[in-house]
Amino acid sequence: MKYAFFPGCSLESTARAFDLSTRAVCRALGIALEEIPDWACCGSTPAHASSDSLAVALPAFNLQKAQAAGLPVMVACASCYARLRTANHRIRNNPEDRRRAERITGRPYDGGIEVRHVLDVLVNHLGMDEIRARVSRPLGGLKVACYYGCLLTRPPEIVAFDDAEHPTCMDELVTAAGATAVEWPFKTECCGASLSMTHSGVVGRLAHKLLSMARSAGADLLVVACPLCQVNLDLRQADAAKAHGALRPTPVLYVTQLLGLALGLPPEDLGLDAAAVGYAGGKS
Amino acid sequence: MTNPIPWNDSGLMEEVRQRSGTRVSACFQCHKCSTGCPIGPDMDILPSQIMRLVHLGAENEVLGSHAIWLCASCEACTTRCPMAIDIAGVMDALRIMAVDRGTVLPDARGKQFHRSFLGSVRRHGRVYEVGMMAAYKMRTFDLFSDVDKVPRMLAQGKLSLLPNRSDSVKQVREIFRRAKEEDRKP
Numbered sequence: 001m002k003y004a005f006f007p008g009c010s011l012e013s014t015a016r017a018f019d020l021s022t023r024a025v026c027r028a029l030g031i032a033l034e035e036i037p038d039w040a041c042c043g044s045t046p047a048h049a050s051s052d053s054l055a056v057a058l059p060a061f062n063l064q065k066a067q068a069a070g071l072p073v074m075v076a077c078a079s080c081y082a083r084l085r086t087a088n089h090r091i092r093n094n095p096e097d098r099r100r101a102e103r104i105t106g107r108p109y110d111g112g113i114e115v116r117h118v119l120d121v122l123v124n125h126l127g128m129d130e131i132r133a134r135v136s137r138p139l140g141g142l143k144v145a146c147y148y149g150c151l152l153t154r155p156p157e158i159v160a161f162d163d164a165e166h167p168t169c170m171d172e173l174v175t176a177a178g179a180t181a182v183e184w185p186f187k188t189e190c191c192g193a194s195l196s197m198t199h200s201g202v203v204g205r206l207a208h209k210l211l212s213m214a215r216s217a218g219a220d221l222l223v224v225a226c227p228l229c230q231v232n233l234d235l236r237q238a239d240a241a242k243a244h245g246a247l248r249p250t251p252v253l254y255v256t257q258l259l260g261l262a263l264g265l266p267p268e269d270l271g272l273d274a275a276a277v278g279y280a281g282g283k284s
Numbered sequence: 285m286t287n288p289i290p291w292n293d294s295g296l297m298e299e300v301r302q303r304s305g306t307r308v309s310a311c312f313q314c315h316k317c318s319t320g321c322p323i324g325p326d327m328d329i330l331p332s333q334i335m336r337l338v339h340l341g342a343e344n345e346v347l348g349s350h351a352i353w354l355c356a357s358c359e360a361c362t363t364r365c366p367m368a369i370d371i372a373g374v375m376d377a378l379r380i381m382a383v384d385r386g387t388v389l390p391d392a393r394g395k396q397f398h399r400s401f402l403g404s405v406r407r408h409g410r411v412y413e414v415g416m417m418a419a420y421k422m423r424t425f426d427l428f429s430d431v432d433k434v435p436r437m438l439a440q441g442k443l444s445l446l447p448n449r450s451d452s453v454k455q456v457r458e459i460f461r462r463a464k465e466e467d468r469k470p
Contacts, residue, residue, distance in 0.1 A: 009411040014442045038451040041405040045357050046398035049379045052303070053463035054402075061452070061459060082359075094305075104462040150358035155370075164363050190322040190358035197420060198393035199354065200429060202326050235433055274440040276433075 003074035015227030017271025059087035078226035138178025145219035177262035184217035251279035317361035353394035409450025
């Protein structure tokens with residue numbers, strides 16, 4: 001099982017722990033990753049909010065590179081994942097989008113490269129039986145709220161590997177890791193995403209709502225699969241508590257970090273030290 | 285009682301349809317987008333009201349709103365719309381139109397953030413976060429927010445003082461140049 005890996009800009013900086021833990025978990029589970037050579041930024045929200053041409057061309061440029069390597073693409077960042085999938089969708093379904101992307105990048109591309117999120121690869125390609133068989137240190141008793149955020153499952157005609165309103169793939173992974181996935185209603189509520197830079201007060205309000213709901217559902221911690229969700233919920237926790245009322249400090253881990261622990265990987269290989277609210281490896 | 289927003293057949297709806305590739309005219313005001321919008325409580329005009337104002341051709345109200353810059357592009361509205369309108373896509377089209385026509389509110393920080401972010405991508409091929417944040421802070425004069433978080437992030441290796449440049453940077457600059465040309469085409 002081999003994929004071309006598109007890390008995306010965040011995984012080189014704020015989401016370093018997502019990068020480390022994704023690579024470590026894939027290595028442990030026999031998924032070979034070959035980083036797309038000289039990949040460039042997918043453009044993220046600033047591109048699609050500023051230039052329709054750029055929003056399709058930047059992802060197309062990266063997908064052309066993966067095509068040259070002859071491999072399907074695996075993405076970790078939920079935002080990059082949505083941008084690459086959206087570009088493929090448009091290039092396949094709208095001939096003008098395809099011609100424009102080809103004019104801008106100067107290379108042919110038909111939108112044919114498969115793009116999968118790391119969760120999709122783990123749950124649907126590798127399979128839960130394989131993962132359960134590899135869990136060597138089950139996380140007994142730990143209660144976890146799985147937070148999917150917005151772009152992992154939306155819009156469903158473009159991403160479509162889990163239910164848009166009630167996704168379950170992370171719950172399956174957390175359960176396989178020996179923890180308990182709590183039922184809670186804000187699985188796919190947005191955390192405010194890139195408003196973090198421009199309107200941190202709005203993000204603080206949303207983070208407070210999400211964290212207090214996860215706590216009232218009995219969760220000890222949250223798991224996420226998006227760099228912005230992690231930063232917004234972890235780094236803004238203290239500010240959110242100041243503005244909106246007391247919050248019990250709640251660790252926010254990448255789902256790959258939690259899975260890595262259950263696979264018996266050493267914490268230092270998973271970037272567990274790189275969070276504002278620390279996780280000591282037990283109940284909090 | 286007089287209607288504060290007179291009906292105005294300005295072609296706004298048709299332009300939004302062309303730019304976003306979605307039919308705003310199909311909106312029948314069920315308000316599902318607004319009720320599910322996480323940012324709704326902070327908006328001056330709700331997403332369903334934006335759709336209605338587009339019907340009415342109320343260009344100044346729509347393009348001069350805070351709402352188009354507050355939209356977080358979470359796609360909840362697009363996913364739930366019973367008429368399959370890509371509401372998040374409409375918000376993108378409106379932001380682009382507002383910049384084109386110079387009707388952006390002076391305090392619309394979203395525009396400054398997008399410029400700073402894309403400037404970093406054009407320069408390095410990837411986002412160089414420290415440089416991007418500095419550029420954004422200079423543009424908005426918002427110099428001190430979040431500086432308390434920087435030392436720990438540097439210590440944890442979550443921010444790098446130097447850019448991690450993509451070797452594709454020349455091609456990326458060419459993509460920016462050609463994309464601008466394409467956007468100018470009628």
